Amino acid sequence: MKAEELRITIYSYEDTTELPGIGAELIRLAKEATEKAWAPYSQFRVGAALELENGEIITGNNQENIAFPSGLCAERVALFYAGSQYPGVAIKRIALAAYADGRFVAKPVYPCGDCRQVLLEHENRVKQPVEVIMYGENEIKLVKSVSDLLPLPFDYNLTP
Numbered sequence: 001m002k003a004e005e006l007r008i009t010i011y012s013y014e015d016t017t018e019l020p021g022i023g024a025e026l027i028r029l030a031k032e033a034t035e036k037a038w039a040p041y042s043q044f045r046v047g048a049a050l051e052l053e054n055g056e057i058i059t060g061n062n063q064e065n066i067a068f069p070s071g072l073c074a075e076r077v078a079l080f081y082a083g084s085q086y087p088g089v090a091i092k093r094i095a096l097a098a099y100a101d102g103r104f105v106a107k108p109v110y111p112c113g114d115c116r117q118v119l120l121e122h123e124n125r126v127k128q129p130v131e132v133i134m135y136g137e138n139e140i141k142l143v144k145s146v147s148d149l150l151p152l153p154f155d156y157n158l159t160p
């Protein structure tokens with residue numbers, strides 16, 4: 001038997017002003033984006049704001065549906081819109097915020113597994129890491145690459 005250990009790094013911040021680049025502005029926009037979410041079923045409003053390499057900023061929010069699986073998370077709404085408008089342009093960083101029960105969540109929300117997989121494919125495609133910032137009222141978390149959120153992604157290679 002052999003055991004392998006994987007190493008990931010998660011940074012914590014107490015205040016948005018400590019964040020790198022335009023991180024603080026992305027959080028402000030992610031929080032604002034929660035206001036336009038369509039989340040009547042979960043009552044959990046998620047906002048995402050991403051910065052592209054070309055300077056564009058794109059926001060998104062969760063869009064739910066009465067047929068539950070038909071909805072989409074905030075991250076993928078923003079990411080797929082970015083891909084449709086600016087194909088191949090790298091995402092530098094993405095910030096997330098969530099609002100429920102009349103306030104922004106105290107503990108940061110991390111992207112769901114599906115969004116991690118989609119973000120990782122983008123990272124691999126553009127061959128540069130995407131920084132992910134997760135906002136909570138009490139604490140802000142940051143990873144410098146999606147591979148820190150999904151160290152063992154689904155992947156396959158058909159060539160022997």
Ligand code: THU
Nearest residue numbers: 042044046062073074110111112
């Ligand atoms: N949601 C997101 O928008 N992003 C995530 O990473 C996880 C969950 C949404 C989906 C659903 O509309 C609501 O949050 C509750 O799960």
